[in-house]
Amino acid sequence: MVKAERRRTESPEVRRAQILEAAKSCFRKVGFHETRVAEIAELAGVSVGLVYQYFPGKEALIAAIVAEDMHSQMRELEHALDAGQGNAADVIEHLTKSLRAMILDRGRTALMIEIAAETARSDKIKALARSIQAEASESLRDRLSRLIPTGMSASELEVRLHLLSGLVTGAGIQFYSRPELDADLLFKLAERAARNILAPL
Amino acid sequence: MVKAERRRTESPEVRRAQILEAAKSCFRKVGFHETRVAEIAELAGVSVGLVYQYFPGKEALIAAIVAEDMHSQMRELEHALDAGQGNAADVIEHLTKSLRAMILDRGRTALMIEIAAETARSDKIKALARSIQAEASESLRDRLSRLIPTGMSASELEVRLHLLSGLVTGAGIQFYSRPELDADLLFKLAERAARNILAPL
Amino acid sequence: MVKAERRRTESPEVRRAQILEAAKSCFRKVGFHETRVAEIAELAGVSVGLVYQYFPGKEALIAAIVAEDMHSQMRELEHALDAGQGNAADVIEHLTKSLRAMILDRGRTALMIEIAAETARSDKIKALARSIQAEASESLRDRLSRLIPTGMSASELEVRLHLLSGLVTGAGIQFYSRPELDADLLFKLAERAARNILAPL
Amino acid sequence: MVKAERRRTESPEVRRAQILEAAKSCFRKVGFHETRVAEIAELAGVSVGLVYQYFPGKEALIAAIVAEDMHSQMRELEHALDAGQGNAADVIEHLTKSLRAMILDRGRTALMIEIAAETARSDKIKALARSIQAEASESLRDRLSRLIPTGMSASELEVRLHLLSGLVTGAGIQFYSRPELDADLLFKLAERAARNILAPL
DNA sequence: AATGAATGAGATTTCATTCAT
DNA sequence: CATGAATGAAATCTCATTCAT
Numbered sequence: 001m002v003k004a005e006r007r008r009t010e011s012p013e014v015r016r017a018q019i020l021e022a023a024k025s026c027f028r029k030v031g032f033h034e035t036r037v038a039e040i041a042e043l044a045g046v047s048v049g050l051v052y053q054y055f056p057g058k059e060a061l062i063a064a065i066v067a068e069d070m071h072s073q074m075r076e077l078e079h080a081l082d083a084g085q086g087n088a089a090d091v092i093e094h095l096t097k098s099l100r101a102m103i104l105d106r107g108r109t110a111l112m113i114e115i116a117a118e119t120a121r122s123d124k125i126k127a128l129a130r131s132i133q134a135e136a137s138e139s140l141r142d143r144l145s146r147l148i149p150t151g152m153s154a155s156e157l158e159v160r161l162h163l164l165s166g167l168v169t170g171a172g173i174q175f176y177s178r179p180e181l182d183a184d185l186l187f188k189l190a191e192r193a194a195r196n197i198l199a200p201l
Numbered sequence: 202m203v204k205a206e207r208r209r210t211e212s213p214e215v216r217r218a219q220i221l222e223a224a225k226s227c228f229r230k231v232g233f234h235e236t237r238v239a240e241i242a243e244l245a246g247v248s249v250g251l252v253y254q255y256f257p258g259k260e261a262l263i264a265a266i267v268a269e270d271m272h273s274q275m276r277e278l279e280h281a282l283d284a285g286q287g288n289a290a291d292v293i294e295h296l297t298k299s300l301r302a303m304i305l306d307r308g309r310t311a312l313m314i315e316i317a318a319e320t321a322r323s324d325k326i327k328a329l330a331r332s333i334q335a336e337a338s339e340s341l342r343d344r345l346s347r348l349i350p351t352g353m354s355a356s357e358l359e360v361r362l363h364l365l366s367g368l369v370t371g372a373g374i375q376f377y378s379r380p381e382l383d384a385d386l387l388f389k390l391a392e393r394a395a396r397n398i399l400a401p402l
Numbered sequence: 403m404v405k406a407e408r409r410r411t412e413s414p415e416v417r418r419a420q421i422l423e424a425a426k427s428c429f430r431k432v433g434f435h436e437t438r439v440a441e442i443a444e445l446a447g448v449s450v451g452l453v454y455q456y457f458p459g460k461e462a463l464i465a466a467i468v469a470e471d472m473h474s475q476m477r478e479l480e481h482a483l484d485a486g487q488g489n490a491a492d493v494i495e496h497l498t499k500s501l502r503a504m505i506l507d508r509g510r511t512a513l514m515i516e517i518a519a520e521t522a523r524s525d526k527i528k529a530l531a532r533s534i535q536a537e538a539s540e541s542l543r544d545r546l547s548r549l550i551p552t553g554m555s556a557s558e559l560e561v562r563l564h565l566l567s568g569l570v571t572g573a574g575i576q577f578y579s580r581p582e583l584d585a586d587l588l589f590k591l592a593e594r595a596a597r598n599i600l601a602p603l
Numbered sequence: 604m605v606k607a608e609r610r611r612t613e614s615p616e617v618r619r620a621q622i623l624e625a626a627k628s629c630f631r632k633v634g635f636h637e638t639r640v641a642e643i644a645e646l647a648g649v650s651v652g653l654v655y656q657y658f659p660g661k662e663a664l665i666a667a668i669v670a671e672d673m674h675s676q677m678r679e680l681e682h683a684l685d686a687g688q689g690n691a692a693d694v695i696e697h698l699t700k701s702l703r704a705m706i707l708d709r710g711r712t713a714l715m716i717e718i719a720a721e722t723a724r725s726d727k728i729k730a731l732a733r734s735i736q737a738e739a740s741e742s743l744r745d746r747l748s749r750l751i752p753t754g755m756s757a758s759e760l761e762v763r764l765h766l767l768s769g770l771v772t773g774a775g776i777q778f779y780s781r782p783e784l785d786a787d788l789l790f791k792l793a794e795r796a797a798r799n800i801l802a803p804l
Numbered sequence: 805a806a807t808g809a810a811t812g813a814g815a816t817t818t819c820a821t822t823c824a825t
Numbered sequence: 826c827a828t829g830a831a832t833g834a835a836a837t838c839t840c841a842t843t844c845a846t
Contacts (some may be wrong), residue, residue, distance in 0.1 A: 010826095015826095033235070034322060036820085037819075037820060046827080046828090047828045048821085048829065049822085049829065050828075052821070053826080058821090070397060107276050110322075113317045115322050116314045116374050120232070120310075120311050121231050121235060121311075145371065155383065156386060159386045160390060162328045162375040162387070163371075166370075166371030166373075166374055167372075167394070169374060170368050170371025171371070172368060173367055173371075174367040176321060177320050177330060178288075178334065182357075183276070185360045186364060189364050189398055189402075193364070193368070193394045193397050193398050197393075208811075208844065208845065209845085210810075217810090237836065249812070250811055250840080251809075252809080258838075259838095417805095420843090433723070435634075436636070436724060438839090439841060440808095448806080449622045449806060450842085451807055451842095451843085454843080455805075460842090465692075512723050512732040516720060518720075518779075519719075522713050523632070523713075526756070531780060535781065558788060561785050561789050562792060564784060565773075565774055565792050565793060568770070568772075571769050571773040572766075572769030573773070575773075578719075579723070579729070587712060587762045588765070593729060598795060599792055599796050604834075610822085612824065612825070612830055639815065639816090640816065650831060650833060652818080652831070653831055655816090655818080655831075661816075661817095676823090730842055748831085
């Protein structure tokens, strides 16, 4: 007769994470706009109302996911920089090493596509992306500057990193929609191209 | 103030093109799902009802755009192959030459993102994309095979072309969301990477 | 190269009949409100525009069908009265003889149901039905009066005829929706009930 | 001017009943297809959205009404059978006694006409009607069999009951569209015909 | 007289968001 | 803190009717 212990109060952080995780999962599967708030709530195991207590609306949820994803990318880059300890060759090594995993991770790609699409059309998300971007540049500036013995300017390095990021996304999209492609070959070519992108002109 | 000629009968081809063009324009600006059929109709200068006489629904409109875009890409590739006349270096030259235009064309990129996003989640669109893809492979097969003097297999060439396509898309996305990047440098690096992607291992 | 002789001008009567016939057929199959004007036009082999040249609108088409049907019923009754030549027993004989055909005619029943439904809700159709009804009563009055040797008043006879008509409709509806019923038995019982309805109290 | 209590939460049963009742009322007045979901919602005092939370669509609403009506008819018949306690004459008495009420109930007739019309054209409703019918036959089978001392087979009794039901519907339709008819006479004749229908051949 | 492309009002349905409990 | 019933604005799609040809 015990009513199965619903209405369990959880710590706010746990709740937020639960909801965000559910949202991310839905977004990956069907995209931002095709995801219903009710589905997110259900997957998170909470009521719709509670979702609105943690996030002012669906857009905020999207924004949170975008922010989270961009921050995690930034952290990856930071990590590669730190691991390479100022040695350009080592940094490149670290970056290319994670390429394969990224390209093969269909969930990540799905989310990247969504983020790209959303950034392309929502001004609010666009602004958010810009600000995170700026923050990232700021935060990485000196770590990056230490990498430039070859006379590569910070802005040039930035362009290269963006192109590299583009290559990964693009390769991911191709692999996403045509999984029958030879993944090993794709990866080998992508890795070579990545080194090429980072190589001095 | 001019209410323009109302109820002007046009040839089916013209109407279809009008509607499709309007749809494409809307899709570029706000994406597939954010575009209202009423907006498309208005931009095309026709009534909502007429849109439905040419396309059974919004999804058909999306499908038509996807198909058109994929066909136009195929035609571009065909053109490069024909122009290069069996000479691999020439073909590469032709392909890389159009890179810049593609990367800088923000409208094209916006549509590519939408198509990628839609292909990632709609099974119907996914199937359509696959079938066009298959058709394209079929149709380009012998033109491609003539290009392979260096012992590159057809499937290997296909992987390279896909990666190339991914690079263009990815670079476009980066440039799309960060127009402040140095376009010339981006392009120069992309071109070099493109050659690298097509170069023998 | 001869364009297959479309746009054939027909006599107005023929056209009207064509359209009306097509309408009736559609109405029987899917009902008044579920029938699209375009379907009627197609079945009649004419354009939608032409339908509107013969009938001011869909409602007029419905009205025409209702009128036609009521008139045909009136004619049937007239015929029975004339055939019975003032002899009550003969008239009853004639009426019950057509019972079976009516009950078994699913097309007729479908139309009757539609007419009943429409009369129940459209004021315009209700008025039309009333006026035809009045006209019929008027026109049959003396033929009916000659039938009343047994001291049955005209209005009493009218009630009986209506109940008889109701029996036929009701039996038709039952048979329509449950064709697995034993038709012979149903008919035999209906016939006996019909005689009972017309028998003096 | 009183905006009434908004957003009053009610028990599901109450809400369902409210909506169903409103729907029935609308259907009676203007028919299934002429009734707008918005009207039903308004009459029920709820929002359109809530109607869709209880019924997946308008068709489900129609189906629910059809089912409810058929079940109530079945219950009436059951009741007559139980009240008559195996005595045929008593059952007939009970059945004919409710005839008058049925024939005079214009609301009931309006709904019956709608149901007949809908059953005639919607395959889904047709199937529903059949299944309820089958269920009813099943459930009444032994109660009916106890009634057959005179050697009347179950299927014969079924035909008679259907014809009886048809008579009621038909008489109702007649009375519905011509309320000026002498109701007492109509009823007296209908009652006599009803006994006739149930009488052994 | 005949056509059918074009119109647009209006119906059904969905879903983000609110708020009484 | 948590719920989910309730809301209603807005989107898709249909189809009777019109009218240029």
